[in-house]
Amino acid sequence: MGSAWAESALNRPKLFTEFQKSSDPQVLTGTYATMGEGATLVRAFWCILLDPDWELSRENQAIGRIHRCGQRHATTSYKLRCKDSFDEQVIAHQNAGKDLNEHAVGLPVGEIGSDPEELLAVLNQFAEQFGLDTSSSRAVGR
C-alpha cells in the first residue's frame, strides 16, 4: 500500500512509476490534489472515491487516472456516499453546477456522426453556447 498523500511532490512521480511497473504497492491512496491530476495509473482496475469533492470535475479527473489510454481492462469506479451526512450537501452543490456544465461543454468527437443533420445539431448546440439564437435557423433548415 502506497500513500501518495504522504509523499512530497518530488517523490510522488517515483511512487507512481513504482505502482505502474511493479506488483507492490497494490493499493495507492491519495487526495484529489496529490493524485487526482497528471498521473497515469492504468495498472489499477478499481478506483474508490471515499468522499465527494465540491467540484465534480475533480472526481472525474480522479476516475480518469485509471480510465485512460493504456488501460486494457474494464474499470470500475466506486463513489461512496453516506446518507444523512454532510456528503449530501456536497452532492447538492455538485448537482447545482452539473446542468450548466452539460450545456457548456461540447460533445466528444466520437459522438459526431456523418449525418449532416446530426452535425448541424452539434453546431447548433455550440452556437447556443456562444449565445447565438438558432431557433429560426432550425425552422429554415427543415
Place this chain on the structure above:
Amino acid sequence: MYGTESGPNWLGYDHATPARLRALSRTVIIISNYQIPKSIGSKGLSTMVKFDSNSDVHVVTRDYLALMARRGFSIRENVDYVLAKWKISPGGRKKNLLKIRVLHVPFARVFMDEGHNVRRANSESLGWLKYIRSPVWIVSGSSGWMPPKKWSRWVKVWEQESWATDNDMRCYTSIAFSRIQKAFEEAAGLFDPATGIPSPTCEIYSDGYDTDQLNARTEQRHLGEGLRKWSNFLQQVMIRRTHCDLIWGEPLLELPEGEMKVICVRFCDTEEKVYRNYQEAVRAAISDACRGSQHQVLGNTQTRQALMINMYRRCRIASSIPALCCIPSFKDGNWTRQDVEGCRTPETRCNSPYKAHINNIIRLSPKLLWLHDFVFNHLRSYSEASNEKLLIFSFSPTVLHCIDLVRLLLAALYLSCTLIIFSRDTYSAWICGAFRWVQLGQSPH
C-alpha cells in the same frame, strides 16, 4: 513536430523549415497552475518535438524563465515551446518581475493546461492571463469544468479521452484539442441568428436575381465552407494518429468499458448519535461565528473564516469517519492539516493522535467497513491477484491517514485468514479478542 515528411503539420509549417524563418517561432507557452502534467511534460514533448542535430526547436522549462528575470536577457528566437509553472517563485517583487517579463513576450499563443483549476473569475492566474497580449487558450481535460460565460470569448474546452496507447495520448496533446475547438468555433461562427442556417440539402429555386435567395445561397456557401474546413481539419489531425479507425460514424479509438457505481452507506444508530452530536456542536459554533459574537475572541474576519472552513472540513471528515468526533483533539479543533501530514513515516505515525482510537475508527465508520470488505474480497491474496490494483481517493489526508493506521493494524491478520467478512457486530469482538477466527456471513451493506 507533428508534421509528416510529405506536408505541413497542424501548426501550418514544415518541420524542415528553420525556426527563425517560421512565423510561429517561440510561439507557445504552456502554463500549468500547479505542475506540468506528464501528458505534455518533458516526456510528452519529447514525442512531439523531434530532437536532432538539425533541429532548431528547444524545450526550455523553469531555467528559461529564470534567465528571463535577469537584466538585459533577450528571448531566444529559436525557442518554440516554453513550459512554465505559473507559480514559479513564492511571492514578492521577484515573482511579479518574472510575471511581467513573461507578459511582454510576444508569444503567438499561450496555452494554459489543467484549466479546470481556474474556478473564479477574479483568481490570480486568470487576472495575469488577461494581461498577456497573445491569444490565451485555456484547456481542460475535465468534462466537469464549467467556464463562466464571460470567459467564453477566449476559453476553449475539449474533452481529452479515448486514446488507445500512451503514445497516442502524448502526441495528441491538449494543444491539438484546442485547435479542433478553434476550427469548430470558426464553423459555428458562421451562424447568423437573423437569417438562420439553410440546410445543406435544401434546394434553392431561383434565377439568381432574387435578393432573399441570394442571401440564402451566400449563407449556405459560408456554412458549407465552415463545415468543410472543420471536417478537413479533423481528418488532417486525426487520421495521422490512427491506423485504420474511421472518423465519421465510428468511434476513433475505444477504451475498455468504464463503469461507475455510487455506493450509499448509512450510519448505524451509534454512529448516527455520535455524528449528530458533533453536527449540532458545529452548527452552534458556526452560528456563533456568523453572528460575530466571538469577535473579540476570534480576532479579525479572516480568522473567523478560517475557523469556519476548519469546521466544515471536520464535518466532511466526520461523515467518512464519525469516530473521530469522539477524539478530543479532533473535536476541539486542535489539529491542523500539517499535524496529519507530519505523520508521514512509520516512525512518526506512532505519535498520531488517532492511533489509540483505531478500533473505534473502523467500527464506527460504514465507509471503512465497506472499504475493508472490498479490499479483502478483491485483493485477497497478493499471489492470486498481483495484477489487480486499487486507487483510493479522499479529499482529506486525515481520512487517508486513518486508513493507513487501520491497514497497519490489520495487515498481519490478513496473512493468517482465508476469508473474513466483517459486520459491525463481529468486528469489535474480533479485533479485541486474542483469538483469530473465520466467519462466513453477510456483508454489512
